[in-house]
Amino acid sequence: MEIKKYMFIIMIFLILFSIPHIRAAECEYGSVEAFFSKDGENWQKATVQNSTLKRGEAFFIKAYIRSKINLSSIDIKIWETGENSKFNSTFKLIEGFDCFFSFYDIYPIKKDDNLTYIWQFNVKHNTKWFNGNAPLNLFVQFDKNEEVNEQVSFTIVNFFIKKDVFHNNSDLEIKEENSDINYDKTNYKSAFLGLFSFLILILVIAVIYKRK
DSSP, X not given: OHHHHHHHHHHHHHHHHHSOOBOOSBOSSEEEEEEEESSSSSOEESOEEEEEEEETOEEEEEEEEEESSOBSEEEEEEEETTOSSTTTSSEEXXXXXXXXXXXXXXXXXXXXXXEEEEEEEEEOTTOSOOSEEEEEEEEEEEESSSSOEEEEEXXXXXXXXXXXXXXXXXXXXXOOOOGGGOSOXXXXXXXXXXXXXXXXXXXXXXXXXXXX
């Protein structure tokens, strides 16, 4: 029975470790909805799971923000899980105000204001991150004043980035052409998760062996 309990705990931990960043999209001061589209016309409501993109492929993000009270400001940020700057990110902001890895403040905000914003991104042609997931997240802070605020944060899209390069005209899958990335790379995030899972497996085997 002890072995089954350990196995159950390990499985739950692995599931929690691998899921995207998700929190409630509504708070006391306002609500947020986000959408994803590849063409800017057909939209899917967040959170969108495992949408596949190629290197160089463009996409759109849209956010609806509604205030429930008068606010001094709203702070917006979009970021990629596992990265700490736009320079290291898998994605590049093409159009829309710049809140990518930095806060963009909007003020003042009145009660029942409905705000709509659209951004266009693309996957960097020379990204070294492919054949793995790259979640894109939205953070919105509702500021009642300088000291009191409420926050909303969730994953918009959990992208899967393919190694192939997107071609604008015929959408051909082109193999490696960039001399800067002409070597076969291993997805280090996936590698880390694989190593972590392997260590957990070794731990389980050790526990079973000890009980024998």
